[in-house]
Amino acid sequence: MELRGTSTFEKRHVPLDVSIVMPCLNEVQSLKHCIIDAQRALDRIQSEYGLAGEIVIADNGSTDGSQALAASLGARVVNVPRKGYGAAIQGGFDAALGRFLVMGDADGSYAFTDSVAMIGRLLEGADLCMGSRFKGGIEPGAMPWKNRHIGNPLLTGLLNLFFRSGIDDAHCGLRAITRDAFLSLGLRGDGMEFASEMVIKASLRRMRIVQTAATLSIDLRDRDPHLRPWRDGWRHLRYLVMLSPTWAFGVPALLALIAAGTILAVATCHYIGALAGNGPFGASWMIVAGFLLTTGHFAGLMAVATHVAGVREGYRLLRPSIARLRHLLTLETMLGTGLALIALALVMLVAITLNWRAGDFAAPPSVLPLVIASSLGAIGLQTIFGGVVMSILGGNSATFIPELDGTQ
Numbered sequence: 001m002e003l004r005g006t007s008t009f010e011k012r013h014v015p016l017d018v019s020i021v022m023p024c025l026n027e028v029q030s031l032k033h034c035i036i037d038a039q040r041a042l043d044r045i046q047s048e049y050g051l052a053g054e055i056v057i058a059d060n061g062s063t064d065g066s067q068a069l070a071a072s073l074g075a076r077v078v079n080v081p082r083k084g085y086g087a088a089i090q091g092g093f094d095a096a097l098g099r100f101l102v103m104g105d106a107d108g109s110y111a112f113t114d115s116v117a118m119i120g121r122l123l124e125g126a127d128l129c130m131g132s133r134f135k136g137g138i139e140p141g142a143m144p145w146k147n148r149h150i151g152n153p154l155l156t157g158l159l160n161l162f163f164r165s166g167i168d169d170a171h172c173g174l175r176a177i178t179r180d181a182f183l184s185l186g187l188r189g190d191g192m193e194f195a196s197e198m199v200i201k202a203s204l205r206r207m208r209i210v211q212t213a214a215t216l217s218i219d220l221r222d223r224d225p226h227l228r229p230w231r232d233g234w235r236h237l238r239y240l241v242m243l244s245p246t247w248a249f250g251v252p253a254l255l256a257l258i259a260a261g262t263i264l265a266v267a268t269c270h271y272i273g274a275l276a277g278n279g280p281f282g283a284s285w286m287i288v289a290g291f292l293l294t295t296g297h298f299a300g301l302m303a304v305a306t307h308v309a310g311v312r313e314g315y316r317l318l319r320p321s322i323a324r325l326r327h328l329l330t331l332e333t334m335l336g337t338g339l340a341l342i343a344l345a346l347v348m349l350v351a352i353t354l355n356w357r358a359g360d361f362a363a364p365p366s367v368l369p370l371v372i373a374s375s376l377g378a379i380g381l382q383t384i385f386g387g388v389v390m391s392i393l394g395g396n397s398a399t400f401i402p403e404l405d406g407t408q
Contacts, residue, residue: 009181014125016052016053016098016151017045017049017099018042018051018053018054018100018101018109019053019055019056019097019098019100020041020053020054020055020056020095020112020127021058021089021093021096022034022035022056022058022101022104022187023058023060023080023092023105024044024070024088024089024106025059025060025061026063026064026183027062027063027066027106028062028064028066030108030220030221031066031069031070031277032073033220034112035057035061035070035073035074036073036102036106036368037111037112037113038055038075038112039074041102041113041114041116042054042055044060045115045116045119048116048120049120049121049123051100052098053329054076054079054094055075056075056092056096056329057075057076057092058076058080058088058089058092058095059077059080059386060079060083060087061081061083078091080092080384083190084189084191084194085190085191086187086191086194086197086292087190087191088191089103090194092273093179095130096179099180100119100176100177100178100295101176101178101182102174102176103174103177104175105171105173107220108171108217108219108220108221109218110215110216110217110389111174112130112174114212114214114215116213117212118131118175120224121175121176121210122176122178124317126208126210127175127177127178127207127208127293128202128208128209129156129175129209129210129212129333130167130169130175130210130211131169131172131174131211132213132214133210134168134169135169135212135214136169136217137213137215138216138217139215139218141218142216145214150168150352152169152171153168155236155240156169159196161194161201161238162200162240162247163203163264164203165202165209166209166384167199167209170195170196173195173298177198178323184314186201186314187196187201189239192236193236195236196236197239197243201243201315204316204394205319206314206317224378244308245285245304245310245311245324246303246307248306249306250299250303251300253299253303255303256293256322257292257293257300259292260289260296261293263285263289264286264289264293264368264371264372266279266280267279267281267289267368268368271295271310276277279400283367285368286366286367286368286370288372290374290375294375294379294382298382298386299353299381301382301383302386303322304322307319307322308322308394310391312394318349322401325401326401329390329400329401330398330400331391331399331400334383335387337380338381338384338387339384341379341383342379342381344380345374345376345377349373349377351370352364352373
């Protein structure tokens with residue numbers, strides 16, 4: 001137990017294996033209970049696995065004496081000036097000395113002894129071990145009904161759908177991660193969305209994620225928790241969408257292009273006489289199809305651009321389907337393609353104008369040619385602009401797709 005409360009430079013730099021990190025903001029009421037519980041967990045970790053450990057309190061600006069209390073109980077206090085739940089944990093992890101990092105709230109709601117099994121799973125080769133409150137048990141009144149039956153299942157379900165994480169409790173605050181995994185993820189979230197960011201980026205990197213049971217108790221404070229369900233729920237949802245180009249851009253792009261292609265194909269067949277009659281799609285639907293076509297193309301460009309940006313940031317593996325396009329997705333290719341489409345659109349517009357003039361400027365029988373020409377011109381401009389944006393995101397390189405060994 002000596003290593004946890006040491007204050008000299010030499011003792012603090014003795015190699016440690018496990019760091020239990022607690023974010024803290026005015027938790028004097030519950031902090032003693034949590035530190036004693038964490039000490040029990042470290043005793044068991046020492047006994048079962050022979051690993052030494054420390055307790056780190058990542059203080060986020062407490063004014064109630066939490067820092068002095070923590071130090072008096074043998075914990076190491078790290079001051080984290082950047083505000084927020086995620087910022088506090090990242091600051092604590094950065095300062096921690098262990099190769100295995102445990103995070104848990106300092107409000108008494110989690111039993112740190114549940115982390116003993118988590119360390120065992122990391123020793124078996126897992127990169128991230130999540131606690132599951134649904135497996136371990138939730139004390140009556142410990143979790144609001146809207147969190148338990150709406151927010152958590154909805155956000156966890158979306159996370160599993162978007163990122164195939166395979167977990168049942170994405171927002172459990174008790175979890176353990178290896179230092180190597182933590183450093184490789186490049187986590188940035190300051191607030192409660194940090195919890196989702198960790199799971200999402202670990203899933204994108206195809207890290208090994210496992211679960212163990214964790215219990216949830218009523219917290220020991222006599223004030224409201226820092227969590228704000230609607231605000232923090234939105235921040236979690238926002239992170240899910242921002243880190244999933246497939247669902248943010250790819251799926252909408254595909255649906256828009258399918259709808260536009262169907263309308264324009266049927267309208268064209270009627271226009272050239274391949275199908276009898278005027279068909280079900282009049283001028284209004286053709287204009288809608290043009291909108292869907294250009295919107296779908298733009299969303300597709302954004303899907304590729306944001307996927308590649310994630311690859312370059314290091315938290316995403318490159319898709320083989322995009323990797324195969326490496327030699328096509330270059331600035332020169334996109335500039336050339338865009339200019340060719342604009343040229344084709346101009347030729348069509350000139351032909352439409354001449355035909356209009358030949359008809360004594362009477363209203364044309366169909367807006368289809370004009371919709372197609374306008375859409376091609378817009379797509380050409382989008383391709384040029386998209387190429388420039390991808391070049392900037394790619395480090396001002398004409399080749400957007402990096403040559404990386406890892407793909408997903």
